[in-house]
Amino acid sequence: MIPGPIEFAPEVMEKMGQPTISLLAPAFIESFGRCLEMMREVWQSSTGQPFIVAGSGTLAMDMAGANLVEAGDNVLVVSSGYFGERYAELLKRYGANVTLLKAEIGNVVPLEKVENELAKGGFKLMTFTHVDTSTGVLVEPKPMAELALKYNVLSILDGVCSVAGEEIKQDEWGIDVVITASQKAVGVPPGLALMVASQKAMAAWKNRKSPVSNYYSDWGNWLSIMQTHEARGISYFGTPPVNLIQALEVSLELILKEGLENRFARHQKLAASFRENLSGLNLKFVTENEAVRANTLSTFYFPEGVNGPDFLKRVGDNGVVIAGGLLTEIKTQYFRVGHMGIVNEEHIERTANAIEKALS
């Protein structure tokens, strides 16, 4: 019950364990092509360009940044935790002039503040985190995307802790790049960096004045690979993670079979149920404001007098693995519980019981 890697469906694990076939095998090319098609459905972007690359979520962040930023570009990073701050550091490596708007711990940056900053003008790009896994804060993407459109700024949504768990309508909301990684709500073991880039983002990349300074991340090396596989053809740039991509096909099928609306509703229900189960303990939320609580994880301060490592160990002794803190300022003061993917009501109850027992 940590916020990634999560528990994976047995069908997904079974696929992972199959003998690795050739990257040129027709069956693999079919899987790769299917994955790209299904990503468009899950991201709700029929017009965007999907990318599947071996790497973690940080590579997905890196790839979006490397392709869209040129030295001297002004970028607005709207941060609601650890991963927003990481994005600011990452983009500086590509020569961006980064303006970092940091939320108060456990909250979002108010929209007015974002708008005030954008209204100053000159920004090429804005990044924001859908669910920051360090704080459990959920940012509503739609109004943020509206601001990006209003001020003609490209937008990158870090959806590592949200894609396939929280609602995202990439085309309808007009978000330029939505990135994620395999190990969270997408439901595949760690190792895949995933993203869908809008045609506007692809045009911005094509119109760059300088070459992309990161060889592995350069869309120029990957675009034809994605296009060829979607057309069920053979092409090679770097050896694809065959088993992970086949497992992704299985997981995306499961996600679409459940139905996106059902899946988002189930995550909402489980999040509410988990918090309800714990309500008798009067734990203090890191996300004090109910309106900004994610459905994919919950974050609580340790009660006063409770030693964090001891508590986590006792929860573990009761058969449930949860996570400690991550955000530097409060790292030792809180814990995080993931509830995404194949999680069900029984897991929720067992987790709440383990927490209660450990505390008592």
Ligand code: PMP
């Ligand atoms: N962004 C968010 C919101 C995340 O939760 C994470 C991982 N926890 C990352 C980015 C980075 O992903 P990875 O650890 O796979 O590099």
